[in-house]
Amino acid sequence: MTAKDPLPSDRLFDVYQSLFDYNPDAGYALDMEGNFVLVNDSAVKLVGYSRKELLSMSFVSILPENQIDHTLQYFKSALNGNQERFYTAIQTKNKQYKELCVIVLPIFNKSEITGVIGIAKDITEIKKTRLELIKSRSQMESIFNSVDICLWSFDLGMKRLLNISPACLKIFGLSQEEFIKNPVLWKEFIHPEDMDMVSRKQTELYEGTSLEYEYRIIHQEGTVKWVSERTIPMRDHTGQIVRFEGLVIDITQRKMAENHLHHMAYHDTLTGLPNRRMLSERIESSLAKAQLKKEKVVFMYLDLDHFKFINDSLGHDLGDELLQVIAGRVKGCLRKQDTLSRQGGDEFAIILDDIDLKEAYEIADMCLSVISKPVLLRDQEFLLTASIGISLFPDHGQTAEHLIKRADQAMYQAKGNGRNNFKLYKEEMETDLTRRVLIGQSFHRALTNHEFSLHYQPIVNVEERRIIGFEALIRWQHPSLGFIPPSEFIELSEETGMILHIGAWVLQTACRQIKELELKGYSDLYVSVNVSARQFEEASFVKQLMDLLQENRLNPSQLKIEITESTAMTNVLDIIHKMNELRSIGVEISIDDFGTGYSSLSYLKSFHIHTLKIDQSFIADILLDSNQEAIVKAITAMAASLGIKTVAEGVEHLDQLIFLYSIGCTQMQGYFFSKPLPFAQAEKLLASGKDLFKDFPV
The missing domain is CATH 3.30.450.20 (PAS domain)
Structure with a gap:
């Protein structure tokens, strides 16, 4: 070496x-x-x-x-x-x-x-692993200290909190130190009404059940809060529970939103009363309870007399105020356990649990009395009356459907008896079926005797400030039954097949009368005709239209066909084929009552429609309901993007007109412009040159 x-x-x-x-x-x-x-x-x-x-x-x-x-x-x-x-x-x-x-x-x-x-x-x-662990731990500590969730860990053996996050101060109003000093301090803040439920849950926890439940606490400052707690029992290798890991979340805002949505879903927005949905649940509950306890339940249907006249003549705003006053008065006549519900318009329903007829009559009398007292609004005095129909469980029916139907029949009997009174349902009121049979037997004679007529409601172009067309609406004046509304006979005519004959008459009459207007100088108008599903499905339908146009020497642009969403979706391929045929001859198609059915937006382009008619149900509360406003905006924007025109139905107020115009919907119809008119009056309206837009500032 x-x-x-x-x-x-x-x-x-x-x-x-x-x-x-x-x-x-x-x-x-x-x-x-x-x-x-x-x-x-x-x-x-x-x-x-x-x-x-x-x-x-x-x-x-x-x-x-x-x-x-x-x-x-x-x-x-x-x-x-x-x-x-x-x-x-x-x-x-x-x-x-x-x-x-x-x-x-x-x-x-x-x-x-x-x-x-x-x-x-x-x-x-x-x-590297150590750095990642340090980073992860730092992140966890950051989350632990910053989230609005109270995270905690409780050691069963030592009977103490191992840790609790700072969010406890925000949720309970108590610091980490206070909780660590006294781990069961939180129980003192549980809402008294929830104490028993929380105690039961705690018992389940100690038995080894993971929990997730909600309860109320009273914050240190005295405010009531809703919290959601999730707790998991942790076990050692022998299976013994050694600690609890949990979190508490403040869900007060969510609960408030849920309560608000629940209230909106179950209450009328105008009066704050229960709506149809809640009434349905309440009456089912009442009947189940009454059946169990062998009690009586009284159902009342209350309708204000001639209220439509007030709405039409004085405006819906004033009408709404009157409804609010009347709702308050009627509610004051009822017992705490009774239910008063607004069914829509000027109709109300009342459920009286565990009551005899004598007491129910007294309540009905009180309701009529308070309704008939003068109402002073906007320096005007209004006198109202109501008609009430009464049905009794179990005497008049075992189901909610029967009780409602029979109270409704009794209410119409009260109206027929001079109004401002109440009637108890009787079996002899079962005239609806007889009336229905009579109507069904009268269709042929009605066509022969010219009992049908067409009324025309103007369709306007607000931008051009003129009438551009009319919607033809059928009316029936029966010799013995009097005026029969379309809602009462159209469905029956479809069931019997008479809709084909009635529909053909409507098309013939509308084409003839629009031709008369053309010959008098109104050549730029069109008539829009509602066509039923059965009519539209007829193989010869397009040929019938072509023959009518030729027979009356009409330009195809002078006739528009309206079909409902449900009609459009009955047989999509056949509908598309027919629409293409109509388009080829120049007849335009409108989808009526758009938004109320179940049509797929993807079909709109395939249908080659020209116009969407926005249903009046969306227009009625458009300025009161943000959801309705959003729907109308969406329909208008969607239609514009597809090159489809829109017509807003049921426009009754200037504010509605202004709003619709502002979002690009320029074609409208409704009582603001004119109610449906007999042909002669529609012609006079055109001849008069009446300004239908005098109140419109644009």
Whole structure:
């Protein structure tokens, strides 16, 4: 062994050599200048250089620049006889950055330091994992301390909170310190009405059940809050529950929103009374209870007399105020347990539980009395009356449907008896069926005797400030039954098949009368005719139209066909085919009452329709209901994007007109402009040149 060789030469060398060579960590020896003189396989694998390459290199050559001074410091210390442990980094042959934990020792040869020997452990992945854990823990702590959720952990053995997040202060009004000092302090803030329920849940928790439930608390400041709690029992390896992990969320805003939505869904927006939906649930509940307890239930149907006249003549705003006053008066006549519901328009329903007829009559009398008292609004005095129909459970029916129907029949009997009175249902009131049969038997005679007539409601273009067409509406004046509304006979005529004959008469009459207007100089008008599903489905329908146009020498643009959404969706392929035929001859198609049916928007383009008629149900409350407003805006925008015109039906107020015009809907019809008129009056309206837009500022 030469003097320059730093390694010892005694018999232990072989043992040391073996420990060095097979060490899983990088082993190396350096001379006094820092050159590698010995490396093991692990070192070769770590740095990526071959053994030959390494033995021709200095350790400094594999150090990143920022590690050189730091590492040299420990190398020199080892050359001074010290054992050092430190952290550094190297750069491998393929430019990878490796973090190392290094131990270096001086090499003695006959008491003379001739170099250093070292072991370097690759801690790159360990350090990376540690940093990720630190980062993750930091993130978790940040979340724990910042979220509005109260997170907590309770140790059952020690009977103490292990931790609780700062959100406890916001939710309960108590600090972390207060909760840690007294872990059951939260129970003092549970709403008294929810205490029993929470206690039951706690029992389930200790039995090992995971919980998720909602309850109310009283905040430190006195406000009532809703919270949602989720708690999980944690078990040890033996299955014993050792702690609870839970969270508490403030759901007050959500509950308020839910309550608001529930109230909107079950209450009338104008009067705040229960609506049809709630009435349906209430009456089912009342009947079930009455059946169980053998009690009586009285159902009343109340309708204000001639209220439509007030709406039409004085406006719906005033009418709405009157309805609010009347609703308040009627409610004051009822007992606490009774239900008063607004059914729509001027109709109200009343449920009286566990009551006899004598007391029910007294309540009906009180209702009529308070309704008939003068109402002073806007310096005007109004006198109203009402008609009330009464049905009794179980005498007049076992189901809600029967009771409602029979109270309605009794109410119409009260109206027929002079109004301002009430009637109890009697079996002889079952005249509806007789009337229905009579109507069904009268269709043929009505056509022969000219009992049908058409009324025309103007359709206007607000932008052009003129009438552009009319919608033809059928009317029936029966010789014995009097006026029969379309809602009463159209459906029956469809059932009997007479709709084909009646519909043909409507088309013939409308074409003839629009031709009469053309001959009198009104050549730029069209007539829009409602066509039933059965008519439209007829194979000869398009040919019938072509014959009518030719017979009356009408331009196809003078006739528009209206079909409902449900008609459009009955047989889509056939409907599309017929619409294409109509389009080819120049007859335009309108979808009536759009938005109330179930048509797919994807079919609108396929149908090649020209006009969407926005149903009056959306227009009525458009200025009061943001949902209705949004629907109308959406329909108008969608139609515009598809190149489809829109006509708003049921426009009755100037404010509605202004709003519709502002969103781009320029074609409208409704009582604001004119009610449906007999043909002669419609002609007079045109001849008079009456300004239907005198109140419209644009």
